[in-house]
Amino acid sequence: MHPNALLELCAELIGAVNKLDAPADATVSAFFRQRKNLGQRERGCLAETVYALLRERTKFQHLAQSGTGPVPRRLAILAWRGNDSFLRAALTAGEKIWLEQVQAIAADSLPPRLRHNLPDWLAEPLRERVGEEEFWPLAAALNEAAPLDLRVNTLKLKREEALAELKAAGIDAEPTPYSPLGLRVQGKPALHKLPLFTGGGVEVQDEGSQLLALLLAPKRGEMVVDFCAGAGGKTLALGAAMRNTGRLYAFDVSGHRLDALKPRLARSGLSNVYPAQIAHERDDRVKRLAGKIDRVLVDAPCSGLGTLRRNPDLKWRQTPQAVEELQAKQRAILASAARMVKAGGRLVYATCSLLDAENEQIATEFESAHPEFKRLPADEALGKVQVERAGELTESGALRIWPHRHGMDGFFAVAWERAA
Numbered sequence: 001m002h003p004n005a006l007l008e009l010c011a012e013l014i015g016a017v018n019k020l021d022a023p024a025d026a027t028v029s030a031f032f033r034q035r036k037n038l039g040q041r042e043r044g045c046l047a048e049t050v051y052a053l054l055r056e057r058t059k060f061q062h063l064a065q066s067g068t069g070p071v072p073r074r075l076a077i078l079a080w081r082g083n084d085s086f087l088r089a090a091l092t093a094g095e096k097i098w099l100e101q102v103q104a105i106a107a108d109s110l111p112p113r114l115r116h117n118l119p120d121w122l123a124e125p126l127r128e129r130v131g132e133e134e135f136w137p138l139a140a141a142l143n144e145a146a147p148l149d150l151r152v153n154t155l156k157l158k159r160e161e162a163l164a165e166l167k168a169a170g171i172d173a174e175p176t177p178y179s180p181l182g183l184r185v186q187g188k189p190a191l192h193k194l195p196l197f198t199g200g201g202v203e204v205q206d207e208g209s210q211l212l213a214l215l216l217a218p219k220r221g222e223m224v225v226d227f228c229a230g231a232g233g234k235t236l237a238l239g240a241a242m243r244n245t246g247r248l249y250a251f252d253v254s255g256h257r258l259d260a261l262k263p264r265l266a267r268s269g270l271s272n273v274y275p276a277q278i279a280h281e282r283d284d285r286v287k288r289l290a291g292k293i294d295r296v297l298v299d300a301p302c303s304g305l306g307t308l309r310r311n312p313d314l315k316w317r318q319t320p321q322a323v324e325e326l327q328a329k330q331r332a333i334l335a336s337a338a339r340m341v342k343a344g345g346r347l348v349y350a351t352c353s354l355l356d357a358e359n360e361q362i363a364t365e366f367e368s369a370h371p372e373f374k375r376l377p378a379d380e381a382l383g384k385v386q387v388e389r390a391g392e393l394t395e396s397g398a399l400r401i402w403p404h405r406h407g408m409d410g411f412f413a414v415a416w417e418r419a420a
């Protein structure tokens with residue numbers, strides 16, 4: 001494709017994504033579906049540029065105030081992640097001079113909000129939570145691309161065996177630092193045609209998500225509920241930990257998301273999983289299981305702000321009002337899910353949010369209203385399931401994962417045991 005045609009296409013995609021009226025990944029996929037003639041490399045360039053723009057949107061929008069021509073084209077030039085000489089071949093003489101001027105601006109001369117690229121309502125609680133010194137590494141880590149992590153399905157093979165299969169396929173990987181089930185893959189190789197993947201030997205799952213399932217630690221023969229199962233990332237990990245025995249209910253209000261679990265279940269070889277759509281958290285199905293369940297995982301709907309490395313649009317699409325609405329949902333779901341836990345059973349509340357409002361606050365409110373649930377020190381619980389150096393991952397007995405400290409998405413989880 002001619003350089004200017006690709007740059008114009010990039011500007012068009014940026015114009016669509018920058019409206020922020022839909023998740024960026026959905027807009028990008030729809031754009032590519034309508035342009036089937038685009039090659040792999042061109043798609044890669046457009047997607048990388050759009051994500052680069054979303055990560056540093058405040059800075060790029062500020063810089064794009066100078067220059068001439070349509071703003072989406074200026075943004076595409078500034079955020080360009082394709083070949084540099086290819087871009088230059090698309091630029092007018094005026095654009096080349098402008099780009100050089102903008103690139104000469106020293107990043108550290110910019111005001112703070114153009115350096116951290118977070119909305120104020122999010123920057124402030126994070127700065128308060130981790131302190132000024134740690135805030136900057138956190139903001140930088142949130143703007144990095146996430147690595148590709150896999151969870152090995154130990155029903156099918158051992159982690160070393162999966163690693164050897166990847167190596168034989170020419171894919172470099174290494175064991176994840178904390179999860180005993182994880183592999184971190186170098187680069188972004190296509191995995192979906194590998195027999196290791198199609199045969200259910202591995203699933204794509206961030207190391208942090210693996211740790212949440214490990215914290216629930218379900219055992220053979222138990223009755224377990226994954227209350228907010230979605231497309232079942234954690235369900236699959238729980239089913240394998242149960243060695244395909246017992247009963248694992250995968251609940252969700254979204255039938256569409258549960259549908260996405262089905263092909264994954266088929267690959268996994270699990271037959272102990274019972275997916276069920278519920279109308280809401282007080283559904284009769286939930287009530288019927290009151291006091292009967294050994295372990296319940298609440299992977300609550302949340303702002304998703306711990307996953308900004310993958311979903312940078314969320315920082316621009318979420319609002320403080322949305323977080324308040326989510327808190328109400330989180331309280332209601334946790335209270336309902338807790339009723340299912342039997343005496344001596346375990347309850348885990350988890351989010352992929354960085355905000356105390358969705359994490360510690362929800363957990364401590366629950367504890368004050370339910371003294372029969374006692375917090376289990378997460379480092380001890382994780383240590384028992386072979387998580388390395390679990391003490392590095394916990395704060396006040398809860399699992400608290402930070403992208404800048406641990407190299408994973410941001411996660412929070414508390415485990416409680418119900419008094420016998």
Ligand SMILES: C[S@@+](CC[C@H](N)C(=O)[O-])C[C@H]1O[C@@H](n2cnc3c(N)ncnc32)[C@H](O)[C@@H]1O
Binds near residue numbers: 231233254
């Ligand atoms: C964080 S996502 C779950 C991700 C999933 N556990 C995984 O590992 O792939 C939260 C899920 O909660 C579901 N949800 C929202 N409200 C719910 C409710 N009242 N009861 C049960 N699930 C709910 C959403 O549909 C969404 O799939």
